[in-house]
Amino acid sequence: MRELEERIKQDGRVLNQDVLKVDTFLNHQVDPMLMQKIGHEFYKYFQDYPITKILTVESSGIAPAILTGLEFQVPVIFARKHRSITMNKDLYVADVYSFTKKVANKISIAKTFLNSQDHVLIIDDFLANGQAVSGLTEIIQQAGAHLEGVGIVIEKTFQKGRQLIDQQQIPILSLARISGFQNGKVIFTEK
Amino acid sequence: MRELEERIKQDGRVLNQDVLKVDTFLNHQVDPMLMQKIGHEFYKYFQDYPITKILTVESSGIAPAILTGLEFQVPVIFARKHRSITMNKDLYVADVYSFTKKVANKISIAKTFLNSQDHVLIIDDFLANGQAVSGLTEIIQQAGAHLEGVGIVIEKTFQKGRQLIDQQQIPILSLARISGFQNGKVIFTEK
Numbered sequence: 001m002r003e004l005e006e007r008i009k010q011d012g013r014v015l016n017q018d019v020l021k022v023d024t025f026l027n028h029q030v031d032p033m034l035m036q037k038i039g040h041e042f043y044k045y046f047q048d049y050p051i052t053k054i055l056t057v058e059s060s061g062i063a064p065a066i067l068t069g070l071e072f073q074v075p076v077i078f079a080r081k082h083r084s085i086t087m088n089k090d091l092y093v094a095d096v097y098s099f100t101k102k103v104a105n106k107i108s109i110a111k112t113f114l115n116s117q118d119h120v121l122i123i124d125d126f127l128a129n130g131q132a133v134s135g136l137t138e139i140i141q142q143a144g145a146h147l148e149g150v151g152i153v154i155e156k157t158f159q160k161g162r163q164l165i166d167q168q169q170i171p172i173l174s175l176a177r178i179s180g181f182q183n184g185k186v187i188f189t190e191k
Numbered sequence: 192m193r194e195l196e197e198r199i200k201q202d203g204r205v206l207n208q209d210v211l212k213v214d215t216f217l218n219h220q221v222d223p224m225l226m227q228k229i230g231h232e233f234y235k236y237f238q239d240y241p242i243t244k245i246l247t248v249e250s251s252g253i254a255p256a257i258l259t260g261l262e263f264q265v266p267v268i269f270a271r272k273h274r275s276i277t278m279n280k281d282l283y284v285a286d287v288y289s290f291t292k293k294v295a296n297k298i299s300i301a302k303t304f305l306n307s308q309d310h311v312l313i314i315d316d317f318l319a320n321g322q323a324v325s326g327l328t329e330i331i332q333q334a335g336a337h338l339e340g341v342g343i344v345i346e347k348t349f350q351k352g353r354q355l356i357d358q359q360q361i362p363i364l365s366l367a368r369i370s371g372f373q374n375g376k377v378i379f380t381e382k
Contacts, residue, residue, distance in 0.1 A: 032261035059249035
């Protein structure tokens with residue numbers, strides 16, 4: 001997505017070999033007009049899939065997920081993050097490890113919002129090591145729902161998340177694919 | 192807002208004398224079509240104010256705030272919640288106490304996103320004791336920005352938040368105003 005790549009070049013800050021900060025338009029301050037275009041891109045790609053629910057993780061996934069849900073006219077569920085969580089029969093729970101923050105979290109969603117009739121599109125802001133997508137996939141399996149695809153705003157192709165998804169043959173669309181950082185600049189993967 | 196009141200009657204669950212759960216369309220599962228209408232209502236009411244930024248708190252404020260920002264065509268900033276936070280010269284920080292969860296949190300936003308030129312509309316999902324709005328107001332004051340108004344999806348008029356805002360003569364629009372709960376049913380304030 002050309003406009004997104006331009007925005008990353010213009011506003012993104014490369015913090016080190018692994019971390020790109022995009023908190024001017026995606027992670028902390030959010031550009032709703034860009035989110036609308038992002039939602040439209042995901043819709044164009046996945047519109048023939050029988051999507052009944054959009055699934056994401058709080059907080060940074062919510063904005064792109066909501067605008068995607070608006071395009072599909074379906075509900076959006078955001079999984080909650082917890083440092084720890086007591087067993088609860090009303091929740092689906094999965095583990096998510098953050099390599100950036102070096103903390104283990106659990107994510108959960110209420111069982112009432114996902115069942116075997118659901119066809120789910122996962123939307124998230126970043127794909128790096130694939131921990132969030134793996135956790136969400138696990139929750140979808142627990143619910144007996146169908147994972148139809150994964151929509152990612154920014155993918156770092158040099159980390160292992162993409163490989164994990166491709167191994168499971170899950171349809172995926174990443175709107176910007178970054179192969180690395182050089183001298184503080186972002187290198188995009190050639191299509 | 193009639194449609195919102197109907198939705199609360201239909202899907203809201205009264206947990207006790209103080210707590211209404213609306214996680215089927217606002218707090219956990221989100222209805223993006225309803226959020227769009229909510230954003231439009233806030234826009235209609237505040238459209239003549241010179242709004243440059245929408246400010247909210249993660250996570251449940253993000254969905255209504257994003258759709259409001261889309262109507263105004265301005266950026267949305269979501270303050271982050273922290274259990275504790277080390278002093279950081281790059282952040283505005285304020286205290287927020289949650290009466291529901293009985294925990295003290297801090298909220299923060301990066302200084303770079305708010306300055307004395309900004310005219311801010313606060314959007315939040317609930318107004319109860321007004322702690323979140325007070326914290327956001329404090330952050331706006333730290334930035335030297337102008338608070339133009341407050342837009343609330345659901346207000347509980349029997350808690351003290353509204354009074355706090357009225358005392359400061361801040362323009363406020365609450366789309367649903369709840370005066371209490373009776374036999375597990377929601378009583379709306381007569382207009």
